[in-house]
Amino acid sequence: MKILVTAKRVEDPESKIKVKPDGSGIVQEGLKYKINPFDEIGVEEGLRLVAKHTGEVVVVSIGGKEVQEQLRHALAMGAHRAVWVNHTGPLDQLGIAALIQKVAEKEKPDLVILGKQSIDDDQNQVGQYLAEFLGWGQATFASKVESLESAEEKNKEPAVKLTADKKAVQVVREVDNGLATLECQLPAVVTTDLRLNQPRYASLPGIMKAKSKPIEELTPEKLGVNVTPQIQVLKLASPPARKAGIKVPDVATLVDKLRNEAKVV
Amino acid sequence: MPIVLIVAEQQPDGHLRKASLNAIGAGKQLADKAGAELHIAILGKDPAKVVDELKTTGAKAVHVGAAAELEHYLAETYAPVLSTLATELKADYVGMASTAQGKDLMPRLAARLKAAMATDITGLNGSGADITFTRPMWAGNVFAEVKLTTPVKVFTVRATEFAAAAGGQAAAEVKTFAPKIEASKTKFVEFKEVKSARPELTEARVVISGGRGTKGDFKEIEALADDLGAAVGASRAVCDAGWVPNDLQVGQTGKVVAPALYIAAGISGAIQHLAGMKSSKTIVAINKDAEAPIFQVADYGIVADLFKVLPELRAELQKLK
Numbered sequence: 001m002k003i004l005v006t007a008k009r010v011e012d013p014e015s016k017i018k019v020k021p022d023g024s025g026i027v028q029e030g031l032k033y034k035i036n037p038f039d040e041i042g043v044e045e046g047l048r049l050v051a052k053h054t055g056e057v058v059v060v061s062i063g064g065k066e067v068q069e070q071l072r073h074a075l076a077m078g079a080h081r082a083v084w085v086n087h088t089g090p091l092d093q094l095g096i097a098a099l100i101q102k103v104a105e106k107e108k109p110d111l112v113i114l115g116k117q118s119i120d121d122d123q124n125q126v127g128q129y130l131a132e133f134l135g136w137g138q139a140t141f142a143s144k145v146e147s148l149e150s151a152e153e154k155n156k157e158p159a160v161k162l163t164a165d166k167k168a169v170q171v172v173r174e175v176d177n178g179l180a181t182l183e184c185q186l187p188a189v190v191t192t193d194l195r196l197n198q199p200r201y202a203s204l205p206g207i208m209k210a211k212s213k214p215i216e217e218l219t220p221e222k223l224g225v226n227v228t229p230q231i232q233v234l235k236l237a238s239p240p241a242r243k244a245g246i247k248v249p250d251v252a253t254l255v256d257k258l259r260n261e262a263k264v265v
Numbered sequence: 266m267p268i269v270l271i272v273a274e275q276q277p278d279g280h281l282r283k284a285s286l287n288a289i290g291a292g293k294q295l296a297d298k299a300g301a302e303l304h305i306a307i308l309g310k311d312p313a314k315v316v317d318e319l320k321t322t323g324a325k326a327v328h329v330g331a332a333a334e335l336e337h338y339l340a341e342t343y344a345p346v347l348s349t350l351a352t353e354l355k356a357d358y359v360g361m362a363s364t365a366q367g368k369d370l371m372p373r374l375a376a377r378l379k380a381a382m383a384t385d386i387t388g389l390n391g392s393g394a395d396i397t398f399t400r401p402m403w404a405g406n407v408f409a410e411v412k413l414t415t416p417v418k419v420f421t422v423r424a425t426e427f428a429a430a431a432g433g434q435a436a437a438e439v440k441t442f443a444p445k446i447e448a449s450k451t452k453f454v455e456f457k458e459v460k461s462a463r464p465e466l467t468e469a470r471v472v473i474s475g476g477r478g479t480k481g482d483f484k485e486i487e488a489l490a491d492d493l494g495a496a497v498g499a500s501r502a503v504c505d506a507g508w509v510p511n512d513l514q515v516g517q518t519g520k521v522v523a524p525a526l527y528i529a530a531g532i533s534g535a536i537q538h539l540a541g542m543k544s545s546k547t548i549v550a551i552n553k554d555a556e557a558p559i560f561q562v563a564d565y566g567i568v569a570d571l572f573k574v575l576p577e578l579r580a581e582l583q584k585l586k
C-alpha cells in the first residue's frame with residue numbers, strides 16, 4: 001500500500017496561548033512547535049498498515065522551511081519519504097486541500113490520512129474538502145474499538161482494516177451516540193480521531209536514519225495551485241475570563257451554595 | 266433577497282437532533298442581520314416525523330428530500346443532494362449544527378459549492394452583505410472574527426452558544442423534492458448505538474463528568490447522575506482507557522457542553538477539557554489535589570477524595586427532597 005499522510009506544524013498543545021494586545025495574532029515568544037497530534041496518529045496508522053501489508057508511507061507538509069522539522073519527525077518515526085510544499089503566508093482550507101490534491105494526483109496513493117482537525121485552528125475541514133476535490137470516499141474521525149491500553153494496541157495492529165480483496169478499507173468512526181462502520185473503496189481519504197492508536201516514539205536510530213531520507217521540495221506554483229485565501233481572519237481576542245470561584249470546606253457547604261447561591265439544585 | 270439554508274438532522278431513531286434547533290436559532294439570527302430569508306432542508310428515508318417539528322420554527326420553507334438511499338447518512342450521497350438544492354435556491358449561506366454529521370458533511374458540501382467555511386461558530390457580527398463569524402481556535406483560548414469571501418458561505422454552529430428556535434410559529438411552506446442520488450464509493454456497514462437511559466450529554470441540565478481520578482469506577486458518578494437526572498461525561502483519559510464509551514468525551518476534540526451545573530470529579534482540568542465545559546453556568550470541581558487547574562474555572566471547589574465526596578453529596582441532596 002502507498003499511504004500519503006499529512007503533517008501540519010502546530011503549537012505544542014501544552015503551550016500557553018496568548019493573544020497579542022492588538023489582536024493581530026498570538027504571542028510567538030516562548031512557543032514550542034510540534035507535529036499536529038492527530039497527524040502523528042495518522043503517521044502511526046500509516047506505518048502499521050504498511051508493516052502489515054507492505055508498502056510506503058509518504059508524508060507531506062505545507063509551510064515555510066520550519067515545517068521540515070515536522071517532516072523529519074515523521075521520517076524518524078519510520079515514514080519513507082517526505083514532500084514539502086514550500087509556502088509562507090496565509091493559506092486557508094481550500095488552498096491546503098487543493099495543494100494536497102495535487103500532491104495526491106502526483107503520488108497516486110491508495111489512502112490519504114489526515115488529522116480530523118488541527119489543534120491551532122480547530123477547523124476540521126481539510127480532509128473532507130480533499131475527498132470531494134479528488135472525488136474519493138471519506139471516513140472521518142477514524143477510531144479503534146479496543147481501548148488504547150488493550151493487547152491489540154500493544155501489538156500495534158492497524159485499526160483501519162483492509163478488506164480481503166484489498167480493494168477497500170473498513171473504518172470505525174466516532175459519531176454522536178455510538179460508532180459507525182464504513183467501507184471505503186480505495187483510494188480513499190481517512191481522518192484520524194484521538195483513539196485510533198498510540199503513536200510510537202522516534203528511536204535514536206530512527207532519528208539518525210531520518211537525516212538521510214529524501215525531502216522533495218514543491219511550491220504552489222509548481223503544483224499550479226492559486227492559494228489566495230478566501231477566509232480573512234480579521235482579529236483575535238481572548239475569551240472572557242471566568243470569575244475565580246471559591247473552595248468550600250465540606251459537602252454540606254457545597255450543597256448550601258448550590259441551592260441558595262447558584263440555585264441549581 | 267439573500268437566502269440562509271439550515272440543514273436539519275434526523276437521528277437514527279427518527280427524532281430530530283436537538284442541536285438542529287440551535288442551528289436554526291443561529292440561522293434566524295443570521296437571516297435578521299443579513300436581511301435574508303430562512304429556509305430549512307431535511308433529508309432522509311422518512312423525514313415526515315421531523316418535518317412537523319421543523320415546520321413551526323419560523324422558517325419560510327422546509328425542503329424535504331426523501332429517498333431509500335438516504336436511510337444511512339453518508340457524506341457522499343448527502344453532499345450532492347444538498348449542493349443541488351442550495352444551488353437551485355441560490356442560497357448565500359448554508360449552515361448546520363456542529364454534530365458529528367455536521368462536521369463530516371458541511372466541509373464536503375462546501376468543497377462542492379466552492380465555498381469557504383467557518384467551523385463551530387459562536388457568534389455573528391455585522392449586517393447586510395458584511396457578515397462576519399466568531400469562532401474558537403486553540404481549544405477556546407482564542408476567539409477569532411473571520412470573514413468568508415466566497416459567494417456561498419458555509420458554517421457549522423456550536424449549539425451551546427445559540428438559543429434553540431422555538432416551535433409554535435407560523436407554519437412554513439413544505440416543499441418536497443426527489444433527490445438525485447449519486448453512486449457512492451463508500452458503503453454503510455453498521456452503526457453501534459450506545460444506548461443510555463440518561464439524557465444526552467449536550468442537552469442535559471446537569472452533567473457529571475469523571476476523570477482518571479475515578480480509576481474507571483463510575484458507579485458513584487452514575488448513581489449521582491441518576492439522582493439528579495443528569496448526563497454522564499468523561500475526560501479523554503477515561504475514554505482512551507476504554508472505561509467509558511468514546512462519545513462521552515467532553516472537550517476540544519470531544520463534545521462541547523454548557524449545562525446549568527457541571528460537576529468534574531477526578532479531572533485535572535487540562536485546557537483541552539476546559540474547552541468543552543468552560544461555558545457551563547455553574548462548575549463544581551472535586552479533586553484531591555488543591556493545585557489542580559480545574560479549580561481555576563470552578564465556582565465551587567472541594568479538595569477531597571471523590572469516592573468520599575460523591576456519596577456524601579448524594580446523601581445531602583436526598584435530604585432536600
Ligand SMILES: Cc1cc2nc3c(=O)[nH]c(=O)nc-3n(C[C@H](O)[C@H](O)[C@H](O)COP(=O)(O)OP(=O)(O)OC[C@H]3O[C@@H](n4cnc5c(N)ncnc54)[C@H](O)[C@@H]3O)c2cc1C
Binds near residue numbers: 026061115119122
Ligand atoms: C492568526 C491567524 C491568521 C490567519 N489568517 C488567515 C488568513 O488571513 N487567511 C486564511 O485563509 N487563513 C488564515 N488563517 C488560517 C490558517 O492558515 C489555517 O492553517 C488553514 O486555514 C488550514 O486550516 P486547518 O489547519 O485548521 O485545517 P483542519 O481542517 O483543522 O486540519 C485538518 C488536517 O489537515 C491537514 N493540514 C492542515 N494544514 C496543513 C498543512 N499546512 N500542512 C499539512 N497538512 C495540513 C492536517 O492533517 C490536519 O490535521 C489564519 C490563522 C491564524 C491562526
Ligand SMILES: Cc1cc2nc3c(=O)[nH]c(=O)nc-3n(C[C@H](O)[C@H](O)[C@H](O)COP(=O)(O)OP(=O)(O)OC[C@H]3O[C@@H](n4cnc5c(N)ncnc54)[C@H](O)[C@@H]3O)c2cc1C
Binds near residue numbers: 038501533538541
Ligand atoms: C490533541 C489533544 C486533544 C485532547 N482533547 C481532549 C478532550 O477533548 N477532552 C479531554 O478531556 N482531554 C483532551 N485531551 C487530553 C488532556 O490534555 C488531558 O490529558 C486529559 O483531559 C486528562 O484527563 P484527566 O483530567 O481525567 O486525567 P489526569 O490529568 O490524570 O487527572 C486526574 C486528576 O484526578 C485527581 N484525582 C486522582 N484520584 C482522585 C480521587 N480519588 N479523588 C479526587 N481526585 C482524584 C488528580 O489529582 C488529577 O488532578 C487532549 C489532548 C490532546 C493532546
